[in-house]
Amino acid sequence: MTALVPLQGQAEPLLPETIGKFLFGANMAPWQEAVAAFLAAFVIGNIMLAMTGVAGPWAKRKITAAFTDRIAVNRVGPAGLLIIVADAVRLLSKELIIPDGVDRPAFDLAPIVMAGSALLGFAVIPMGHIFGVNLHLADPEIGMAYVFAVASIATLALAMAGYASNNKYSLMGGLRAIAQNIAYEIPLVVTAASVVLFTDSLQMSQIVAAQQEPLFTLAGITIPSWFAFVNPFAFVLFVVANLAEVGRNPFDIPEAPTEIVAGYQTEYSSVYFVLFYLGEFLHIFLGGAIIATLFLGGPSGPFLPESLNFVWFVVKIWAVFLFTQWARSAVPRLRIDQLIEVGWKGMLVLSFANLVLTAIIVGVML
Numbered sequence: 001m002t003a004l005v006p007l008q009g010q011a012e013p014l015l016p017e018t019i020g021k022f023l024f025g026a027n028m029a030p031w032q033e034a035v036a037a038f039l040a041a042f043v044i045g046n047i048m049l050a051m052t053g054v055a056g057p058w059a060k061r062k063i064t065a066a067f068t069d070r071i072a073v074n075r076v077g078p079a080g081l082l083i084i085v086a087d088a089v090r091l092l093s094k095e096l097i098i099p100d101g102v103d104r105p106a107f108d109l110a111p112i113v114m115a116g117s118a119l120l121g122f123a124v125i126p127m128g129h130i131f132g133v134n135l136h137l138a139d140p141e142i143g144m145a146y147v148f149a150v151a152s153i154a155t156l157a158l159a160m161a162g163y164a165s166n167n168k169y170s171l172m173g174g175l176r177a178i179a180q181n182i183a184y185e186i187p188l189v190v191t192a193a194s195v196v197l198f199t200d201s202l203q204m205s206q207i208v209a210a211q212q213e214p215l216f217t218l219a220g221i222t223i224p225s226w227f228a229f230v231n232p233f234a235f236v237l238f239v240v241a242n243l244a245e246v247g248r249n250p251f252d253i254p255e256a257p258t259e260i261v262a263g264y265q266t267e268y269s270s271v272y273f274v275l276f277y278l279g280e281f282l283h284i285f286l287g288g289a290i291i292a293t294l295f296l297g298g299p300s301g302p303f304l305p306e307s308l309n310f311v312w313f314v315v316k317i318w319a320v321f322l323f324t325q326w327a328r329s330a331v332p333r334l335r336i337d338q339l340i341e342v343g344w345k346g347m348l349v350l351s352f353a354n355l356v357l358t359a360i361i362v363g364v365m366l
Contacts, residue, residue: 014136016040040137044127045119047135051314052281055321057087060281063322067329088274096270099166106164110157111268111275117153118282124204125289128299128309135310136205143204144196147290148189151245154283155181158254158264161276165267173263176336177247177254183343184244184251187351191238194358195227195294208298228295234354235295239323241347242287244339247280248324249331253339288320289313 013021020028020036028036058073058081065072073080098107124143127135140146155178162174196202199210215225228235244251255263265276292298292313301312334342 012134014040014134014139015043016137018133019043037137041123044122044135044137048119048122048282048285049278051285051318052278053084053088055285056277056281057084059321060325063325064329067326091274092271094270096272097267099267101166102267103164103166106160107267108272110161110164111272111279113160114154114157114279115275115282116279117150117157118279118286120150120153121147121286122289125286125293126205126208126298127289128311128313129307130310132307139203139205142202144192144202144207144294147204147286148185148192151283151286151290152181152185154279155185157279161268162264165264167267169260169262170264170266173254173260173266176260177264179336179340180244180247180251180254180343183340184241184347187343187347188238188241188245190348190351190355191234191241192290192294194231194234194355197355197358197362198227198230204293204298208293208300211297212300224297224300226295226297231354231358234358235291237347237351237354238291238295239320241351242291242320243324243327244343246284246287246324248284249327249329250334251339252328252333253336256333284321284324285317287324288317291320292316 016033016037016039019039020033023036023039024032061072061083062080064070073083076082076086098104123137124140124147125136126139129135158177158181159174162170162172162177165171195207199207201207201210211224211226213225215223215229217223223229243249247254253259255265260266265273268276296316299309299313299316301309301315304311
């Protein structure tokens with residue numbers, strides 16, 4: 001019963017307020033609040049960019065090599081870590097090639113929109129504390145609706161890139177991305193709505209707070225009321241739909257190299273390609289952050305004090321990243337017709353069934 005009752009989290013200063021008080025004192029002018037908000041966003045953005053910088057050039061290769069019995073990068077720096085710097089220099093120093101006949105405004109904006117939409121999503125994610133500082137930018141009452149809204153802007157970026165590239169392979173990749181994201185975004189949101197039924201709130205801090213009570217104790221081990229334990233069916237549905245949203249196997253058809261070269265990003269090079277690559281991994285981490293928040297208790301976890309629970313948040317989103325890379329290495333790709341059929345005839349039906357079942361359970365228990 002306690003797991004189903006929304007709990008009120010402690011009122012504590014968010015990261016912009018903490019930075020503002022440190023720099024300007026308690027009474028801040030509007031321009032000082034703006035500066036504090038910018039600095040807080042800069043901190044969170046760089047934390048996520050740093051993790052993405054490790055994940056893309058290095059961790060992805062190491063994980064894939066482990067699954068496929070290869071060595072991967074091991075020559076550039078200790079454990080190959082300096083490949084991050086080498087790849088950055090290599091890609092950013094390449095010539096930016098603009099093909100003839102592209103729709104230049106859309107072609108230029110698509111990579112920025114792709115990466116920016118993911119970074120905007122982290123604004124409402126409660127990341128926990130590091131040395132007592134609350135790493136949470138904003139906590140609006142519609143936080144969950146906001147994060148899904150800004151994350152879905154990535155679909156627009158893929159459509160812009162495919163259309164603007166003046167390339168039939170790119171156009172096909174963009175159209176496939178739109179079809180896939182629509183087919184799986186609806187089940188994703190409907191499944192997330194079942195969490196709202198439990199918490200009676202769209203506010204991310206309230207969703208995390210509702211998962212802090214113990215669910216039951218088994219053999220001396222206390223199981224927390226994380227919604228992955230309360231409603232494991234919804235958790236599995238959400239994880240599968242998230243794979244489709246971030247374009248990992250078996251749902252990587254928008255950029256299937258055996259069929260359409262690189263899909264929507266075929267014509268992109270240099271810094272534009274880097275932005276697309278960055279955006280792809282930022283969205284994987286954003287998906288992990290949403291899963292951690294909605295189903296895995298946010299930054300909460302055992303053994304660590306609350307002042308350091310940011311560590312658990314990082315562990316959880318990296319666990320989701322590891323799962324996506326396992327799927328990429330181990331699961332075969334679906335055909336586009338199979339992919340759409342699974343989305344509309346399978347995932348959509350199951351997500352609504354889960355929502356109805358959750359509503360019945362909550363209605364009976366509360």
